[in-house]
Amino acid sequence: MTAHEARLCGLLLREHFGEVVEKIGTHLLRSGAQNLRTIVNESGTPIDLVKKSLCVLMKHGACIFSVGRKGPGSPVEYQASCERILGILRYPRYIYTAKTLYNDTGELIVEELLQRGHMTMSSIVKMVADRLTHNMEEGRSIEYKEVVSTFSKLVETHFLQRCPPVSEAVPAVSTAPTIPGAAAAPASTAPPTAESFPDCYTVPDVSLVGRGKRRRSGEDAVMDQGTTKKAKMDGQTHGDEGIYWQVNFERFHLHFRDQTIISAVASKLDQTSSEIVRTMLRMSEVTTTPSASCTQALSANEIFRSLPANYSISRPILDQYLSLLVDDPMEFVGKTGDSGGGMYVVNLHRALTNLARATLESVVQERFGSRSARIFRLLLRKRHLEQKQVEDFAMIPAKEAKDMLYTLLSENLVLLQEIPKTPDHAPSRTFYLYTVNQLSTARMLLQHCYKTVANLIDRRLFQTKESKRLLEKSQRIEAIMASLQASGAEPEQLTEVEEMISAPEKQQLESLRHHINKLDSAENQVDETIFLLKSYVNSTAKTTR
Amino acid sequence: MADVKVKKECDPADAALIENRIKELCQQFPQGITDQVIQNDMPHLEATQRAMVINKLLSLGQLDLLRNSSGLLYRMKDAQAASKMKGSDNQEKLVYQIIEDAGNKGIWTRDMRFKSNLPLTEVNKILKNLESKKLIKAVKSVAASKKKVYMLYNVQPDRSVTGGAWYSDQDFESEFVEVLNQQCFKFLQSKAEVARDSKQSPMIQRNSSFATSHEVWKYISELGISKVDLSMEDIETILNTLIYDGKVEMTIIAAKEGTVGSVDGQMKLFRGVNPVIQPTGLVKTPCGLCPVFDECHEGGEISPSRCIYMTEWLNF
Ligand code: SF4
Numbered sequence: 001m002t003a004h005e006a007r008l009c010g011l012l013l014r015e016h017f018g019e020v021v022e023k024i025g026t027h028l029l030r031s032g033a034q035n036l037r038t039i040v041n042e043s044g045t046p047i048d049l050v051k052k053s054l055c056v057l058m059k060h061g062a063c064i065f066s067v068g069r070k071g072p073g074s075p076v077e078y079q080a081s082c083e084r085i086l087g088i089l090r091y092p093r094y095i096y097t098a099k100t101l102y103n104d105t106g107e108l109i110v111e112e113l114l115q116r117g118h119m120t121m122s123s124i125v126k127m128v129a130d131r132l133t134h135n136m137e138e139g140r141s142i143e144y145k146e147v148v149s150t151f152s153k154l155v156e157t158h159f160l161q162r163c164p165p166v167s168e169a170v171p172a173v174s175t176a177p178t179i180p181g182a183a184a185a186p187a188s189t190a191p192p193t194a195e196s197f198p199d200c201y202t203v204p205d206v207s208l209v210g211r212g213k214r215r216r217s218g219e220d221a222v223m224d225q226g227t228t229k230k231a232k233m234d235g236q237t238h239g240d241e242g243i244y245w246q247v248n249f250e251r252f253h254l255h256f257r258d259q260t261i262i263s264a265v266a267s268k269l270d271q272t273s274s275e276i277v278r279t280m281l282r283m284s285e286v287t288t289t290p291s292a293s294c295t296q297a298l299s300a301n302e303i304f305r306s307l308p309a310n311y312s313i314s315r316p317i318l319d320q321y322l323s324l325l326v327d328d329p330m331e332f333v334g335k336t337g338d339s340g341g342g343m344y345v346v347n348l349h350r351a352l353t354n355l356a357r358a359t360l361e362s363v364v365q366e367r368f369g370s371r372s373a374r375i376f377r378l379l380l381r382k383r384h385l386e387q388k389q390v391e392d393f394a395m396i397p398a399k400e401a402k403d404m405l406y407t408l409l410s411e412n413l414v415l416l417q418e419i420p421k422t423p424d425h426a427p428s429r430t431f432y433l434y435t436v437n438q439l440s441t442a443r444m445l446l447q448h449c450y451k452t453v454a455n456l457i458d459r460r461l462f463q464t465k466e467s468k469r470l471l472e473k474s475q476r477i478e479a480i481m482a483s484l485q486a487s488g489a490e491p492e493q494l495t496e497v498e499e500m501i502s503a504p505e506k507q508q509l510e511s512l513r514h515h516i517n518k519l520d521s522a523e524n525q526v527d528e529t530i531f532l533l534k535s536y537v538n539s540t541a542k543t544t545r
Numbered sequence: 546m547a548d549v550k551v552k553k554e555c556d557p558a559d560a561a562l563i564e565n566r567i568k569e570l571c572q573q574f575p576q577g578i579t580d581q582v583i584q585n586d587m588p589h590l591e592a593t594q595r596a597m598v599i600n601k602l603l604s605l606g607q608l609d610l611l612r613n614s615s616g617l618l619y620r621m622k623d624a625q626a627a628s629k630m631k632g633s634d635n636q637e638k639l640v641y642q643i644i645e646d647a648g649n650k651g652i653w654t655r656d657m658r659f660k661s662n663l664p665l666t667e668v669n670k671i672l673k674n675l676e677s678k679k680l681i682k683a684v685k686s687v688a689a690s691k692k693k694v695y696m697l698y699n700v701q702p703d704r705s706v707t708g709g710a711w712y713s714d715q716d717f718e719s720e721f722v723e724v725l726n727q728q729c730f731k732f733l734q735s736k737a738e739v740a741r742d743s744k745q746s747p748m749i750q751r752n753s754s755f756a757t758s759h760e761v762w763k764y765i766s767e768l769g770i771s772k773v774d775l776s777m778e779d780i781e782t783i784l785n786t787l788i789y790d791g792k793v794e795m796t797i798i799a800a801k802e803g804t805v806g807s808v809d810g811q812m813k814l815f816r817g818v819n820p821v822i823q824p825t826g827l828v829k830t831p832c833g834l835c836p837v838f839d840e841c842h843e844g845g846e847i848s849p850s851r852c853i854y855m856t857e858w859l860n861f
Contacts, residue, residue, distance in 0.1 A: 267820065267823070268821045269819075270747075317747065320747045321747050324748065329794060330821060354821070355822065358820075358821045358822045362822060362823075363827060363833065366824050366833070366834060367833065367834050370790065373790070373791075374790050377789045378789040381788075393786075393789065394786060395711065395719075395722045395726075395782065396719065400719070448827065448832075448833070448838070452827060452832040455849040455852075456830065458849040459850060459852070459855050514859075515859045518858075518859055522826075522830045525826030525830070526826045526833075528825070529825045529826040529827040532825070
């Protein structure tokens with residue numbers, strides 16, 4: 001884990017869980033696996049706070065525990081997961097995806113789960129039903145049944161899964177300590193995945209009847225804490241106690257990956273081609289393992305049958321589209337055989353590689369101009385070139401080309417390789433070759449992304465802090481207005497209160513809101529870059545292993 | 546046969562042929578040839594045409610006109626070189642020889658020195674001398690701006706020395722290149738658009754969006770934006786820059802021998818393509834483009850809180 005990742009993790013933890021959790025979380029990230037006593041000592045935090053922080057982290061999957069490395073009986077050790085913490089950045093995207101796939105209900109289910117880490121099905125259903133009802137018109141409400149059906153769909157499509165039972169998790173790891181030293185470390189970093197349990201995607205029978213209840217406004221604060229809720233629920237059982245659910249991030253990521261590929265096809269080729277690729281990806285969703293470098297082969301016949309009904313293209317046209325896709329240099333789709341009218345796969349790894357390359361190119365293009373980007377692409381394509389060759393191929397005058405190459409070199413976007421003709425490495429008898437290493441460049445830009453997001457968050461916190469007084473004032477006034485309205489005050493009275501915020505102040509609030517929104521959406525956009533680069537790096541690691 | 550020749554009278558290539566023949570004859574008879582000799586050699590040649598060619602050679606100073614007992618005599622001015630070289634010593638002749646051998650690539654003073662075994666000052670003196678007699682000339686090479694190469698006065702410098710169509714006075718015409726780059730792309734793009742709008746089957750659409758390098762070359766030549774004549778390879782070089790710009794793709798197909806624009810039975814096809822992705826999220830933020838990215842730390846001299854790039858971007 002790098003310094004940039006650590007800083008970003010810290011900021012994310014502070015934003016979501018407060019400063020104490022931030023302190024413990026970053027401490028754990030920096031130190032690696034540690035037992036409770038060491039954490040308390042080294043972080044200088046009271047033990048009960050440490051315990052609570054660990055509990056919060058664990059609930060969100062940001063921290064795992066395992067039996068100590070020193071053998072059975074040694075104290076349990078805790079380890080924070082950087083990747084999971086960085087995942088917090090992606091919460092808005094998970095929620096938004098759930099909304100596009102499964103409407104408001106899906107959105108709320110995922111949102112609640114993300115906020116709380118894990119919950120039982122019955123409590124989610126109730127909570128979501130209540131919230132939906134609250135947003136409906138007076139006198140209407142939603143049935144639990146409907147929420148249950150959306151929930152089941154989310155589970156069916158593997159977007160939600162059961163948390164792995166804890167009692168089984170420990171023995172699975174405790175086999176490791178017999179191997180001393182290094183060998184034990186990877187064992188303890190790989191906790192049992194949820195997928196390894198057979199019931200992972202089975203929805204339990206729950207007896208849930210009723211409808212969502214409308215909250216009365218007075219109850220708001222308390223209900224949000226969820227404490228009264230629990231107290232109330234304790235009275236009745238639904239038959240799913242002890243079965244907790246969590247968001248299956250992996251599955252969401254596969255979905256994001258597919259969407260990225262589909263939209264790239266749409267922009268490079270056309271809508272119909274992207275629809276064909278979407279169909280292919282959908283068909284192989286179940287049959288292809290998450291780490292596969294390409295999907296299961298599909299015959300043109302099968303694809304034709306599975307195309308959405310409203311896409312009325314004839315069979316020969318489909319064949320043409322497929323062969324165009326195969327011909328395209330982005331290599332989204334490959335042909336593996338001729339049976340069944342031709343067997344086709346989606347080249348997941350290739351597509352990611354090519355998209356990551358396009359991303360790197362776009363960074364160079366935007367940052368250093370299109371002619372530097374020309375040089376960069378040239379090097380990506382031709383691998384190794386001397387300066388003179390770069391000038392000739394790119395048709396850029398020697399002086400400018402040199403300038404651009406040196407700039408790119410100093411930013412580590414291109415590399416310079418020396419190949420001496422004689423063992424003395426004399427410069428006059430040495431070839432100097434420029435080259436680009438796509439993987440390491442992607443890794444570097446990934447770090448840039450982490451730093452950028454951290455900068456954006458920093459700036460956002462700063463902006464809010466600057467206007468803290470103003471924000472508090474406007475909140476106070478809003479509260480007063482609300483209570484006045486509730487008590488049926490005179491309109492003059494209301495305007496009087498409203499005018500307590502002056503026009504310039506209003507303007508300031510307005511621009512603050514604008515700034516915060518802009519920073520927020522920029523964070524999400526950078527996360528898309530992070531996602532693509534990360535997927536590419538991971539996928540490359542998998543295929544070369 | 547004869548009237549074919551007559552018809553081709555104004556063909557410059559033909560004139561060159563005659564010119565060469567006359568020169569050969571002169572060489573054969575170093576003491577000189579009469580008009581009659583030429584007439585005998587090329588009986589079908591019309592008097593006017595003969596006169597034209599001879600006049601040209603005379604004005605170029607390649608032939609000498611002499612008068613003797615038997616009338617007018619033409620003689621190759623080859624002796625001319627010798628006559629010009631008259632008064633020059635062996636060293637000068639040696640240097641001249643070396644330069645002649647270098648052909649249209651020219652030769653550098655340094656190399657001349659090694660080959661002639663003369664001291665640099667001597668070589669320079671001789672070069673000045675020869676230059677003033679207009680026997681040789683100095684040409685600046687595009688490969689190295691300070692490097693001068695020498696070649697015979699009437700030799701056309703090689704492409705590697707002048708840099709070809711992209712150089713004027715050994716300056717790379719980068720604006721010219723960019724203009725051509727844009728024009729080629731416009732051509733391919735409009736072609737792709739027409740193909741898209743044709744609503745044909747996808748395969749036909751794609752195929753009709755392709756243009757051969759010959760087509761592009763023709764389009765550019767007809768546009769008349771270039772002062773110099775561009776070859777098809779020149780245009781392909783430009784098209785290649787478009788490939789590196791990520792705007793164009795190329796396919797090579799087999800072509801029937803003799804098809805326009807095919808080289809060695811192959812034809813290069815180009816077409817404009819859409820980008821796969823929009824600018825990525827990172828570069829939509831000020832930090833993605835920031836020149837002081839590495840110096841930026843919270844609490845430092847340059848920090849996100851006080852960053853002016855951020856302020857500008859937020860207020861945009
Ligand atoms: S915050 Fe400002 S100074 Fe820092 S990296 Fe971003 S743009 Fe550059």
